[in-house]
Amino acid sequence: MQTIDLNTTTLRELNSRLQTENAGASWQVANPNGRHALAVGLTQPIEVTIEGHAGYYAAGMNQQASVVINGNAGQGVAENMMSGRVHVKGNASSSAGATAHGGLLVIEGDAGARCGISMKGVDIVVRGSIGHMSAFMAQSGNLVVCGDAGEALGDSLYETRIFVRGKVRGLGADCEEKDMTPEDRAIVTSLLEKAGVTDCKAEDFRLYGSARTLYHFNVDNASAY
Amino acid sequence: MTEKHHDYTKTTPRFSATFDPFTVSQIQRAAATGIYDIRGGGTKRKLPHFDDLLFLGASMSRYPLEGYRERCGTDVVLGTRFAKKPIHLKTPVTIAGMSFGALSAQAKEALGRGASAVGTSTTTGDGGMTPEERGHSSTLIYQYLPSRYGMNPDDLRKADAIEIVVGQGAKPGGGGMLLGQKISPRVAQMRDLPEGIDQRSACRHPDWTGPDDLEIKIEELREITNWEKPIYVKVGASRPYYDVSLAVKSGADVVVLDGMQGGTAATQEVFIEHVGLPILAAIRPAVQALQDLGLHRKVQLIVSGGIRTGADVAKALALGADAVAIGTAALVALGDQSPDLAEEYAKLGTVPGAYDDWQDGRDPAGITTQDPTLSARLDPILGGRRLANYLSVLTMEAQTIARACGKSHLHNLEPEDLVALTIEAAAMTRLPLAGTDWYPGKAGF
Numbered sequence: 001m002q003t004i005d006l007n008t009t010t011l012r013e014l015n016s017r018l019q020t021e022n023a024g025a026s027w028q029v030a031n032p033n034g035r036h037a038l039a040v041g042l043t044q045p046i047e048v049t050i051e052g053h054a055g056y057y058a059a060g061m062n063q064q065a066s067v068v069i070n071g072n073a074g075q076g077v078a079e080n081m082m083s084g085r086v087h088v089k090g091n092a093s094s095s096a097g098a099t100a101h102g103g104l105l106v107i108e109g110d111a112g113a114r115c116g117i118s119m120k121g122v123d124i125v126v127r128g129s130i131g132h133m134s135a136f137m138a139q140s141g142n143l144v145v146c147g148d149a150g151e152a153l154g155d156s157l158y159e160t161r162i163f164v165r166g167k168v169r170g171l172g173a174d175c176e177e178k179d180m181t182p183e184d185r186a187i188v189t190s191l192l193e194k195a196g197v198t199d200c201k202a203e204d205f206r207l208y209g210s211a212r213t214l215y216h217f218n219v220d221n222a223s224a225y
Numbered sequence: 226m227t228e229k230h231h232d233y234t235k236t237t238p239r240f241s242a243t244f245d246p247f248t249v250s251q252i253q254r255a256a257a258t259g260i261y262d263i264r265g266g267g268t269k270r271k272l273p274h275f276d277d278l279l280f281l282g283a284s285m286s287r288y289p290l291e292g293y294r295e296r297c298g299t300d301v302v303l304g305t306r307f308a309k310k311p312i313h314l315k316t317p318v319t320i321a322g323m324s325f326g327a328l329s330a331q332a333k334e335a336l337g338r339g340a341s342a343v344g345t346s347t348t349t350g351d352g353g354m355t356p357e358e359r360g361h362s363s364t365l366i367y368q369y370l371p372s373r374y375g376m377n378p379d380d381l382r383k384a385d386a387i388e389i390v391v392g393q394g395a396k397p398g399g400g401g402m403l404l405g406q407k408i409s410p411r412v413a414q415m416r417d418l419p420e421g422i423d424q425r426s427a428c429r430h431p432d433w434t435g436p437d438d439l440e441i442k443i444e445e446l447r448e449i450t451n452w453e454k455p456i457y458v459k460v461g462a463s464r465p466y467y468d469v470s471l472a473v474k475s476g477a478d479v480v481v482l483d484g485m486q487g488g489t490a491a492t493q494e495v496f497i498e499h500v501g502l503p504i505l506a507a508i509r510p511a512v513q514a515l516q517d518l519g520l521h522r523k524v525q526l527i528v529s530g531g532i533r534t535g536a537d538v539a540k541a542l543a544l545g546a547d548a549v550a551i552g553t554a555a556l557v558a559l560g561d562q563s564p565d566l567a568e569e570y571a572k573l574g575t576v577p578g579a580y581d582d583w584q585d586g587r588d589p590a591g592i593t594t595q596d597p598t599l600s601a602r603l604d605p606i607l608g609g610r611r612l613a614n615y616l617s618v619l620t621m622e623a624q625t626i627a628r629a630c631g632k633s634h635l636h637n638l639e640p641e642d643l644v645a646l647t648i649e650a651a652a653m654t655r656l657p658l659a660g661t662d663w664y665p666g667k668a669g670f
Contacts, residue, residue: 015448036441041378041449057432057445061378076432080376095432099373101417117431118373120417137427139417156425158418215422216405217260 005030011037018042018065034074039067045084056093059086062103075112078105081122094131097124100141106195113150116143119160125195135162136172144191146200154208163188163205176211251494262494263402265583265593266553267395267486267530272503274486275537277650278643279659283631290628297624298634301548303525304386304455304478307447311455311478312364312386314548315344316620317635318538321483321529321552322368322388322459324350326403326412327490327583328556329600330357331608332592335559337361338605339612343620348388348550351401351426353415354380361605366457369446371400372426374416378449386479387446388457389439391430391468394483394530395492397461397501401426402491406586409595439475457481462507462530463500469514473524481550482511484530488553490593491584504530504541506653512545521545522636535622542623543638544654551619558615559608560590 002024004014017023018039027048032038036055039048042065050058053071062081069077072090081100088096091109098114100122107115110128116135129147136152138160148166155172161184162175171177188202240246254262283289290297304311320340325333327350334357340347346364353375359365367384369376381387392398403412405421413420433442443456458472459481472480484504489497508528515521528541529550541549564577569589573582583593591602627635630642644659645651651658652666 011448012452016451019451037445037448040445043378056438056441060445061381061449063378075438079432080373080378082378098432099376101377114431118427120373136431215419217423 001026001028003028003030006033006035007031011035014038015040018046018048032071036074039065042067042084053090062086072109073107077107078103078122081105091128092126096126097122100124102141104191104194110147116141116160116162119143123191123194125191125197127195127197129166132169133172135160135175138162142187142191144188144195144205146197154210156214157208157210159210161187162208164208165200165205168206168208171208174211174214175208178207178209180205180207263404263491263584264494264497264581265488265490265492266497266581267488268498268503269581270498272486273505273647273650273653274503274531275505275540277505277646278540278654278656279646280536280539280543280626280630280642281644282629287631289631290633292625292628295628296633297628298636299620299624301525301636303457303527303548306478306520306524307476308386308453308455308478309451310385310453312346314346314364316616317542317548317623318532318616318619319345319366319527319548319550320347320555321487321550322348322350322366322390323552323556324352324401324403324490325355325358326350326352326407326416326595327593329591329594329603330355330411331600331603331605332556332559333358334361334605335603335608335612336555337365338609339555339558339616340364342609342613343616345616346385349384351403352412353377354383355415359383361609368459370426371428371430372416373431374418374426381446382450384454386455386457387450388459388481389443389446389477390459391472392461392463392483393459393489394461394485394487394501394504395489396496397463398428399492399496399500400428402584404491404584404586407584407595412595436471436475439472443476455479457527459483461485461487462502462504465502465507466510466514469511469526470518473515473518473520477524479525479527480511480515481527481529482507482546483550484528486531486553487529488556488583504528505650508541508544508546509653509655515545522547532619535619535624536626538619538623539626539635539638540643542635543640543642545640547636554615555612556592558612559592560603560611561588561592563590566590 029050032052034053034055040060043063045064049068055074057076059067062084064084066085068087073088073092075093076095078086079098081103083102085104087106092107092111094112095114096111097105099118101120105124107126111130113131115130119138121141125144132150135154137156139158143162145164149168151170152172154175185202301317341363347362348366364385366386370390403424455478457479458477460468462484485501525547527548528546566589586594588594591600645656
């Protein structure tokens with residue numbers, strides 16, 4: 001375990017050290033103090049623990065690395081993640097997991113607005129609730145929410161599956177509830193297990209997906225565009 | 226033999242200037258279909274443009290340079306503000322962002338070949354970077370768009386510069402559009418979308434909302450790419466003074482300003498024709514913003530939208546731009562609008578020079594299509610050569626004008642070399658009306 005103290009190290013040095021090809025296996029980042037762009041652009045299967053709150057875009061564009069944030073995360077945590085794992089022990093601000101293509105994002109607390117916006121294959125598990133406009137234009141992957149979802153969930157959704165255990169304040173354009181199949185339940189069970197969530201059961205979730213009515217322009221849908 | 230007399234009791238048929246034949250056909254089309262008209266390209270209306278400016282040339286008070294003998298530099302360095310590896314181009318004419326998806330893979334390859342042959346850059350578009358365009362572009366700018374289709378950190382690191390797209394001139398405030406006909410299996414796979422659907426890409430970035438956020442986003446991009454790559458910020462011309470100021474505040478190395486003549490792959494006709502500024506009106510406020518910040522020529526300005534000739538290039542630079550970008554003209558150089566295709570254009574209900582159904586994917590020139598048979602018509606090597614020829618002509622034409630104005634480098638062109646032919650153009654460009662010392666709009670009148 002190597003420790004980098006951000007009270008005495010610059011952001012540039014932190015990221016350069018974590019981005020090198022033969023970075024050590026395990027890193028601890030002390031005194032992050034809400035600094036933006038922490039542990040971004042990582043490419044190696046290393047473990048990084050941020051001991052405190054992170055600012056915007058923590059673990060942005062992650063590839064292979066496993067990043068734990070022992071605190072809250074600012075806007076766009078794990079944005080455009082390709083692979084690996086990002087685990088936020090506290091809450092996450094808006095646009096968590098935005099446009100992410102792969103990997104697993106776990107948020108133990110709540111996530112703000114636009115959680116999973118334009119997600120492209122990532123799996124996101126939120127133990128708490130998510131804010132409005134979450135999964136806006138979400139393309140693929142799975143969003144599992146153990147708490148509630150805010151307004152306009154899944155607006156203009158493509159093929160992402162959204163699983164919500166609590167209440168949904170409202171669905172966005174072209175998002176509808178769908179029947180859960182055994183395969184869907186297996187996805188939820190597997191993701192809860194990977195995320196370390198032990199107090200929720202797949203049977204308690206409902207599935208939301210695209211009604212696919214906006215896939216082609218249609219004058220009768222004009223008010224929805 | 227009976228003589229036929231004109232019927233003087235009736236006037237000749239008269240078309241309305243307001244409800245002209247094209248407008249009438251628009252109403253009829255809307256009534257028949259119930260959906261707005263979508264097309265490609267930029268605005269088609271007549272606007273104040275570079276044609277409304279003239280160079281004065283050298284004479285008694287200024288000393289010209291010899292046409293073919295004396296040196297007139299054309300190179301430009303972009304990204305000198307923060308990037309460790311600025312871009313050095315041989316000509317200030319660059320290729321604007323156009324996506325694989327909107328264009329065929331062959332067209333993207335041809336753009337890369339043509340640009341590389343003359344030492345300039347080409348740019349990706351919505352949909353990501355293809356190996357073909359990276360392979361054939363010596364300098365490739367990677368667009369970072371709201372949709373983030375195909376956005377991949379590996380490609381980001383392969384790019385020579387990153388262009389954060391806030392907007393484009395054809396549709397400031399609008400997102401992308403790619404109709405189902407063009408969502409081929411490869412395009413769908415790159416964008417992670419179902420095949421054949423009408424795809425609309427977002428108009429706002431998913432993880433930042435204003436200049437304060439953008440500043441942090443730019444820091445993230447620099448951290449991921451070792452502060453090597455120039456970061457461009459592209460805006461459509463709408464409020465150029467403020468947009469350029471805010472782009473600079475956010476940390477841009479280069480600002481790209483696209484006027485409403487700039488093309489798009491597909492958008493509503495009403496959007497193309499009624500939103501945004503012509504590029505002529507946008508350059509001086511943009512340059513003013515850079516001057517007020519003390520960063521003119523330090524943060525470089527690339528302008529685009531209706532650049533056709535070396536005269537346009539020279540005028541844009543004289544007004545204060547560092548470089549220009551071409552899109553529509555580059556497609557014409559590849560073979561778009563060719564008279565050889567007149568018969569096929571006729572089948573599509575149009576004529577060479579007016580073809581604008583780029584959204585349809587049936588381009589007989591094989592450029593704005595994903596149809597394998599049509600796209601195979603474009604030979605990337607030949608297309609690349611035509612583009613290289615055209616880029617060389619633009620550069621030489623601009624040099625011709627610069628030498629006549631006594632300039633040993635295109636960047637030495639200045640507003641004092643220009644006059645305006647119309648009051649409107651004079652007011653927009655802060656130049657005097659030709660033959661007068663009147664600067665319309667200055668000093669309150």
